[in-house]
Each structure stands twice: as C-alpha cells, then as structure tokens.
Amino acid sequence: MSTQLTPAMRQYVEIKSRYRDCILFFRMGDFYEMFFEDAIRASRLLDIALTSRDKEANIPMCGVPYHARNAYLSKLIQQGCKVAICEQFEESGGRGLFRREVTEVVTPGLVFQEECLDARGNNFLAAVRFRPPFAYAALDATTGEFFYEACASGEGLADALYLLSPAEFVFLEGEGMPLPEEAGGTRGKLGRIVEGKLTTSLSPAAVDDFLIPEGLTGMPGGDHPVHGVVRAALYYLHLHQPAALAEISRVSEKEGQQYLAMDETAVRTLEIFSTLSGERRGSLLWAVDRTRTPMGARLLRAWLSAPLVDAGKIGERHGAVEELVAAPADRKDMGERLSGMADLSRLASRLAQDRSGPRDVVALASALEILPGIRELLGTAVSPLLRGARDRLGDHGEAVGKIFAALHDQAPLGMKDGNVIRPGYDPRVDELTHLLTHGKGMLAEMEVRERERTGIPNLKVRYNRVFGYYLEVSRSHLERVPDDYIRKQTLVNAERFITPELKEFEAKVLRAEEERNAREEELFLALRESLKGYLPDITRGSEAVAEIDVLLSFADLAAANAYCRPVVNLGRDIVIENGRHPMVEKILGRHAFVPNDCRLDPRETQVALVTGPNMAGKSTYIRQVALIVLLAHAGSFVPADEAEIGVVDRIFTRIGASDDISRGESTFMVEMRETSRILSGLTERTLVVLDEVGRGTSTFDGLSIAWAVAEYL
Known part of the structure; x- marks a missing residue:
C-alpha cells in the first residue's frame, strides 16, 4: 500500500511506525492532521468531522487548527490518550518535502501545557x-x-x-x-x-x-x-x-507512620476532597481552602491527605496559625500580596526544561518581586515555622534585575511575536526596532511624495502578506501612472503597482525584522540559560510561599469563623466543646448550626452510642467529630469553642452501605468486610466512626452484630 501513497503520507507512515501507542499530531501547514486508525479514534474522542484525504485511497483523516492544539490535546489527555506531536520544519533548499519530526510525547502523567493542568x-x-x-x-x-x-x-x-x-x-x-x-x-x-x-x-x-x-x-x-x-x-x-x-x-x-492514616472509605465518606456525588463544593477542602496561590492550594491538599501524628510538629503549625490570627493587619497585607501570584513552582520547572517563553520569565520575575515584602512582614515572627519559611523565601533581586533589564514588562508569549527585548538593553535591537517602528512614517512620506509627483490624489501605499508593499491607484486615475511603476495586481476598481524604491524599502524592512527577531531570540535564550543558576533558591522560595499561604489560609479561616486552637497532646481523650460541622456550617451559616459537645476517653467513655430519630443529625454529628480531629492533626484551628485531642494514628469509618454488584457482594457482605477490616486494623489510638452497623440484615441479627462490635471496641 505504501507505494500508492504520496511522499507526505509515506513520511507520516514512517513516523507513525515509531509511535504506535500514540495518536500522532502530524503538522501540515496550519493544521495538525491525523490519519487511518488515529483519525477514526480522535474524531470520536474530540467530536470532530472524519473525512478522507484521498477519495480513491479512502484514507480516514481529521485535523485540528495549530493555534487550538492545546485545547484538543487536553481533551485527549483527559480521556487517557498518549499524543506524539510532530512539527513541520523548513524545506531543504526551498524544495521537496518539509522536514518533520516528533518534538514531544504528551501523556496524562507527563503533560506541561497549562490548558491540560489543574493549577490547584x-x-x-x-x-x-x-x-x-x-x-x-x-x-x-x-x-x-x-x-x-x-x-x-x-x-x-x-x-x-x-x-x-x-x-x-x-x-x-x-x-x-x-x-x-x-x-x-x-x-x-x-x-x-x-x-x-x-x-x-x-x-x-x-x-x-x-x-x-x-x-x-x-x-x-x-x-x-x-x-x-x-x-x-x-x-x-x-x-x-x-x-x-x-x-x-x-x-x-x-513514611506512613509519620501521618494519620485514612483508607479510601474514610476519605470518601468524610467527603474530604469531594462530596459523595463527586462535587468539590460541599467537601472539606472546599470549606477550608482560603489559599491565594497555586502552590499553597496544592500543599493544603497534601496536608489534608497526610495529617501529622507528631504532637510537637502539630503544635508548631498551631503556633504559627495563632501568631497570624493575632496580626490581622499583617495577615491582610500578606494576603493581598500573595493574591494573583503566578505559579512559581511550575514556572521554575518550565525554566529548567527550556520551556519558558518571554511572558513566563516576566511572570517569574513578577512573582519573585513579591517575596521581599512578605519577608519584611514576617521580620518579627516568633513561630519557628514562620521564621523558617521567612528565611527560605530568599533574596532574588539579582535574578529579578536581570529579567526586567532585558525583557519588556508586557513580553509576548513566544519569540515570533517580536517586541521581546526592552529598549536600551541591546544597541543592535534598538537600531533595528527604530527602523521598523519608523517605517510607517517613511511610508507616509512616500505616499505624500508620490501623490505630488503623479497628481493622483487618492494614491495609497499599502501592505499585505501575499504581495508585500504596493501602491494602489483607482481605475479613474490610471492614465496618470508614471512609467517607472510596475504592475503587480489588477482588481475590479483599482490597480496595484510597485517601484524600485518601494521594493528596496520592503527588502530593508523584512531583513530588519528577521535580524531583530533572531537577535532577540539569541539574547532571550542566553538570559534564560543564565537564570538556571538561581533555580535552587527559587524552588526553596516557592516551597516557603506555599507553606506561608497554607498557614495564612488556616488563620483567615479561624478568624472569620471563630475556630479555636485545639490542644493536641499524647493523651487519648477527645474533648470538644460546642463543636460544629465545617461544611454544613459554611452552607447554612454559623448561627444556623446548633453546636454539640463530645467527650471520649479510655477510662469512662471509650465508646459513644448515638441514638435518635431519622433526620436528627446523627450522621452529621459523628462525621463532625472525625473532621475536627482531622483538621487538628493537619495543623488547622477547629470549629469549636474548645478542643482537647489526643494524638490519633488513624481514622476508620463505616458510614452507609450499598451492594457491590461488580464483585458479587451484597450490602451485608460489604458492611461485614469493612467492619472486619476496621476491627482487625485498629489500635488504642484509632478513631472509629460507625454509622448504622448491621443495617444490611434483619433487625435481630443487625442488633446482635452492632452489640458485638460495641463490646469489642
């Protein structure tokens, strides 16, 4: 079959043979084309038209515009595809096939395009x-x-x-x-x-x-x-x-033993990151997230995923939050400075991988420029965590100075757009830019001069990408066109001409633009390479910003919602006075929620049995206790008037039940399996939350199971 293919299609087939497990984005002009099985699959996944490249050969084909590549790439990545991006390069000697080669393979776990990533x-x-x-x-x-x-x-x-x-x-x-x-x-x-x-x-x-x-x-x-x-x-x-x-x-x-353990069931039923229906709104993360930066948002999720079990380290976080709560003016100032900060972590990563464009580098400098103000606001910090983060913020004045000395504040996304280098940075760029920017004035002077010379009042000097620069004369004045005008194009109502002078001007401008772009790219690449030496300090600064942002988020949450600092110690008591459910309170409003106490201790009240009618709030209450314990271990203040919490090593939950048809398990079997796992895995420091044990069988048997479980606990 390959002998019947065009040279371009043979080139496609050869490249595709090296990337069989990928959908191949094959650049052809202004489109990325896909063929054969890739086209059939991509057209279905992207919901785009499937056509044929050659009616006789009947080769399936579909394509996406090059400027919208990342939007379509994101859709494929989200559906578990691997995509090889094949770019088109200059013709060899201006003739024959374009040279094409794969420049990048994008997979769901190795994707760098912003459109494909969740910033938070x-x-x-x-x-x-x-x-x-x-x-x-x-x-x-x-x-x-x-x-x-x-x-x-x-x-x-x-x-x-x-x-x-x-x-x-x-x-x-x-x-x-x-x-x-x-x-x-x-x-x-x-x-x-x-x-x-x-x-x-x-x-x-x-x-x-x-x-x-x-x-x-x-x-x-x-x-x-x-x-x-x-x-x-x-x-x-x-x-x-x-x-x-x-x-x-x-x-x-x-090391798992350093963190409070939660199994899949606990994470899901406590709705830590999403509700049972899969929504972010209504989850614990949604209720407590007041972070301003992408780095902080990611770290907050990490802290909620892996709460600490070291009482000393937990106390350090609480101490930092308490210090920030006590300084509302500084807290407000820091929050305003952090708001809108670019993603330092991912910008540093792009720089290390030579993926940064001019706008990325300017965004990096703008973000680094914020850090001295944060460091100054933390100058008198007492908390070891805040002092440590302050010191890691670093001094990035040299890197910031380099960037702003070289690049325009409003630098473009890519090098092809020009206007990258700041005036005064490089004499040759300034010279070429002057020629380009004053070219319009020179054209206006030429237009006036030619009108006077020819007597054609509506003569115009214009430009388009196809014909370049030209003189346009309406048909009513064609008899006045001088002999040195060379006809370029005939229109319905006008003729277009060029002159040796205009052609010379065009060549000069085009050469200037090409030379300026090449020089700007040379300078930018040198700058980008020189910035890599600052990456270790930038990475440390980014990590410090994330930590400050999360602590600031906890402090804002505590101040706005009257959260208290919990006492976390090595005891085994859980004492909560006027506790509230963080998600329900946020949805209903603080004053609409009725607070509740809780007291658990190994001496008298090791097990609390909660009874009541349907819709009385039993499930809300037991979840509330678990969420308060989790927040305390993560380093946050908690929604209560007072709280004393002994260190917990893991949280087990068994809330609700349904059958698992895919595994051939009934509601009763699911419930018994989960309960068995809890009873075999708990320790004296485990918090167990059970809701309606024994619901999946008869009343008598269910009561017997619940009684036996309570006795064991």
Missing part, C-alpha cells in the same frame, strides 16, 4: 509495584515533586493511590495487577482506582539499563523494595520528556 492540584505519574512487596513512586514533573512509599499490604497500596489520584500508571512487566490472593482481596479495589487511566508496562531490562541522573539525591539502594518503581518513573520520564529530568533533583521517602 498535582499531576502525578505513579510507578507501581502491584505485587508483594507493594510499593509506588509518585512524580509530578511539572513541579519536581518526587517521592516513594513501601506499603505493607495491597489494602495500604490501594489507600495510598486513592489519596494520590495519579493521572497515569506505569509498572514493570510481571509487576502488574495482582492476583486476588496476592493482594489480600484488594484486586477489585485497585482495579477501580486504575480504571480509565492510561497504564503502561515497561521492560525490566530497559529500566535496569537506564542511567540514573548523577545529581539525583535520596535514591534508595538496589535492595530496597521501592528501587524498581523509582527507576521506572525516571525511565518513563526520560523516554517521553528527557528535558524534564533536569528538574528532578531529589527523591524522598514518605
């Missing part, structure tokens, strides 16, 4: 070992975050991945989805987490041969169970986005 959320690629010993490595290439965790069981792995919510999964051949007996019955649970996401198996030999970047710190040893998944994540990044490896400088271990 991470975009993780997860390399997973689905077989014992269970482990995963999580990499967000847009921010440089990279960490790993070894999990004791398949249940633990499933819970970790549920919290992480990766955009894409990779695994080594032979380490894919486990057999039911290997995962402790969690194959279905893992399957639901992975379902609909792009998953790729990697050759162990290829991963082993891959050389780890020399500058990477924190790499686990070869005998560590996570070594393989860390290598797999780096190899996959190298395979599709090799430039992004420069941004990955460290990998760290996430």
